[in-house]
Amino acid sequence: MRNLTNQLLLFKKYIHELNSFRxxxxxxxxxxxxxxxxxxxxxxxxxxxxxxxxxxxxxxxLASVPIKPPAVYETxxxxxxxxxxxxxxxxxxxxxxxxxxxxxxxxxENIKRIQIERYHLATTPEQKSKIVLNPKEILHTxxxxxxxxxxxxxxxxxxxxxxxxxxITEKRSLFLAIKWLLEAANEKERTVHFPEQFAWELxxxxxxxxxxxxxxQDLHRQCEANRAYAHYRWQ
Amino acid sequence: MFTRNFRNICRRYSQSVTFRTTETSPVxxxxxxxxxxxxxxxxxxxxxxGHGGLPKSYMKQTKTFTETTLMIRQPALDVIDCIKASDLxxxxxxxxxxxxxxxxxxxxxxxxxxxxxxxxxxIVHVPWVSEWLRRVPRHKEMSNSQxxxxxxxxxxxxxxxxxxxxxxxxxxxxxxxxxxxxxxxWSKREQTSAGAPLAELVEQGISxxxxxxxxxxxxxxxxxLLSNNKQCKTFVAVDGYNCFFYPMTRLNTxxxxxxxxxEVTLTTTFMELTKNxxxxxxxxxxxxxxxxxxxxxxxxxxxxxxxxxxxEHLDPFVPVEVGRYSEKEFLSCASYYRDRxxxxxxxxxxxxxxxxxxxxxxxxxxxxxxx
Numbered sequence: 001m002r003n004l005t006n007q008l009l010l011f012k013k014y015i016h017e018l019n020s021f022r023x024x025x026x027x028x029x030x031x032x033x034x035x036x037x038x039x040x041x042x043x044x045x046x047x048x049x050x051x052x053x054x055x056x057x058x059x060x061x062l063a064s065v066p067i068k069p070p071a072v073y074e075t076x077x078x079x080x081x082x083x084x085x086x087x088x089x090x091x092x093x094x095x096x097x098x099x100x101x102x103x104x105x106x107x108x109e110n111i112k113r114i115q116i117e118r119y120h121l122a123t124t125p126e127q128k129s130k131i132v133l134n135p136k137e138i139l140h141t142x143x144x145x146x147x148x149x150x151x152x153x154x155x156x157x158x159x160x161x162x163x164x165x166x167x168i169t170e171k172r173s174l175f176l177a178i179k180w181l182l183e184a185a186n187e188k189e190r191t192v193h194f195p196e197q198f199a200w201e202l203x204x205x206x207x208x209x210x211x212x213x214x215x216x217q218d219l220h221r222q223c224e225a226n227r228a229y230a231h232y233r234w235q
Numbered sequence: 236m237f238t239r240n241f242r243n244i245c246r247r248y249s250q251s252v253t254f255r256t257t258e259t260s261p262v263x264x265x266x267x268x269x270x271x272x273x274x275x276x277x278x279x280x281x282x283x284x285g286h287g288g289l290p291k292s293y294m295k296q297t298k299t300f301t302e303t304t305l306m307i308r309q310p311a312l313d314v315i316d317c318i319k320a321s322d323l324x325x326x327x328x329x330x331x332x333x334x335x336x337x338x339x340x341x342x343x344x345x346x347x348x349x350x351x352x353x354x355x356x357x358i359v360h361v362p363w364v365s366e367w368l369r370r371v372p373r374h375k376e377m378s379n380s381q382x383x384x385x386x387x388x389x390x391x392x393x394x395x396x397x398x399x400x401x402x403x404x405x406x407x408x409x410x411x412x413x414x415x416x417x418x419x420x421w422s423k424r425e426q427t428s429a430g431a432p433l434a435e436l437v438e439q440g441i442s443x444x445x446x447x448x449x450x451x452x453x454x455x456x457x458x459x460l461l462s463n464n465k466q467c468k469t470f471v472a473v474d475g476y477n478c479f480f481y482p483m484t485r486l487n488t489x490x491x492x493x494x495x496x497x498e499v500t501l502t503t504t505f506m507e508l509t510k511n512x513x514x515x516x517x518x519x520x521x522x523x524x525x526x527x528x529x530x531x532x533x534x535x536x537x538x539x540x541x542x543x544x545x546x547e548h549l550d551p552f553v554p555v556e557v558g559r560y561s562e563k564e565f566l567s568c569a570s571y572y573r574d575r576x577x578x579x580x581x582x583x584x585x586x587x588x589x590x591x592x593x594x595x596x597x598x599x600x601x602x603x604x605x606x
Binding site for chain 2: 109
């Protein structure tokens with residue numbers, strides 16, 4: 001029973017995380033003008049979001065507002081995950097989404113195989129309960145662990161460019177985390193396949209170790225060292 | 236939110252579908268166990284499929300699941316019932332397994348081989364015909380046949396197959412009741428005399444790779460003779476049989492001449508074995524779309540895949556269709572995957588997966604992989 005509640009708590013945490021991500025990821029803002037005028041609303045395609053609308057009696061408001069059609073990747077499927085979709089889009093090159101998707105899914109499969117193997121190797125139930133088997137959960141924790149909290153911006157003062165530390169937006173830190181993870185995964189031997197390496201990087205990052213977490217910590221250290229320049233941000 | 240999750244989890248743990256059976260011997264299995272999984276013991280699995288016979292993706296699964304389990308399905312049971320009911324003194328009956336890609340023809344064949352092993356058959360099993368005719372690795376050994384004019388030998392493949400044959404039938408070969416009927420002279424100094432055990436013939440092929448193809452030829456002749464004399468009963472299983480009838484192979488002779496399948500000695504040998512001019516035997520063949528190149532994969536029906544030539548060669552045969560999962564089989568498979576931690580998540584996942592995979596076993600397995 002304790003195990004069960006434990007799982008439940010984890011699950012709730014996971015859902016909460018999902019919702020916070022969704023706020024960042026799901027806003028579809030385009031850099032170029034689209035065929036839809038800007039008073040068109042983004043579609044609400046998740047069943048649970050629609051339920052929430054009904055609960056808050058906001059559905060009638062939306063009824064008279066024009067709404068964009070949902071994109072192909074915006075489904076009400078059970079295994080839809082906006083963050084996974086984001087990562088797939090980052091992996092994608094030249095619009096080959098099918099390939100990108102297969103690569104990410106292969107990586108998930110590898111993670112799952114590695115974790116299940118570890119699960120079977122573990123001897124005690126406590127050890128077993130510690131192992132996270134859900135690859136999506138691992139991706140979420142990995143990205144959470146890789147997100148930087150500060151950034152350095154080059155600012156020119158008196159002919160010298162200073163690396164000035166400053167706060168970072170949620171969106172940019174997410175971008176950097178995914179970018180670093182992919183860069184780390186692509187830095188590999190020619191004979192190793194991308195999904196394999198990506199799986200290892202994700203597992204490392206989820207464990208708070210590995211190249212990417214180190215890179216984040218290096219950035220933080222650099223920010224700490226340059227704190228004397230911080231006033232250049234407003235002077 | 237909380238109550239709903241809690242309810243879901245409670246439902247999942249209470250509603251345990253039986254998906255396993257303890258009946259490990261296919262001889263004992265009956266219709267009550269359709270859709271249930273049974274475990275093949277490790278040493279039997281190694282003995283029967285150690286040198287191929289299970290698909291690669293399935294082998295990967297067995298490693299992850301730490302066990303080899305097969306689902307008991309209707310086609311396999313049907314064939315087993317037929318074998319039990321038929322009179323072995325009549326000419327050998329040929330069963331042809333067919334079905335869409337990924338529905339489990341090879342695994343049905345594996346199930347049948349396990350049955351044959353338990354029922355004491357001599358197993359002649361070709362894991363995948365395309366391995367010989369269509370797969371050309373960098374060092375494919377090929378030579379012109381010494382004994383037959385205009386034929387091509389595949390000595391390394393033949394020797395590997397002999398090893399497979401030896402491991403599959405080690406118990407039968409060890410007891411030494413099976414003797415060969417006539418002298419075989421391989422060269423001036425090497426010969427296998429009449430009355431020697433069958434194992435010696437096999438050993439000869441493995442140790443002198445040059446003669447492996449001729450050894451298989453002799454072996455098939457002897458097996459047919461032994462079966463006719465009621466000294467053993469034989470179970471022939473060939474996976475991807477239609478590959479023998481596709482007009483071209485991917486092999487080239489040293490003079491860059493394309494080789495037709497009927498010019499390969501192994502083809503003629505196994506053609507000989509799949510005729511029904513012998514008794515005391517069972518022949519199970521599978522025809523597969525992926526055994527032939529893409530230009531001949533429009534239909535999965537045997538008549539299309541075997542061409543006219545193959546169809547006439549096999550006629551009359553018993554077609555056995557291996558279909559997609561039924562409702563019950565799908566649920567049992569899903570709960571097995573849940574048990575093996577391969578599938579996780581809410582209950583509604585199953586309905587969605589069922590729709591997305593269209594109950595195709597291989598598709599289902601693939602779709603579960605990243606979840």
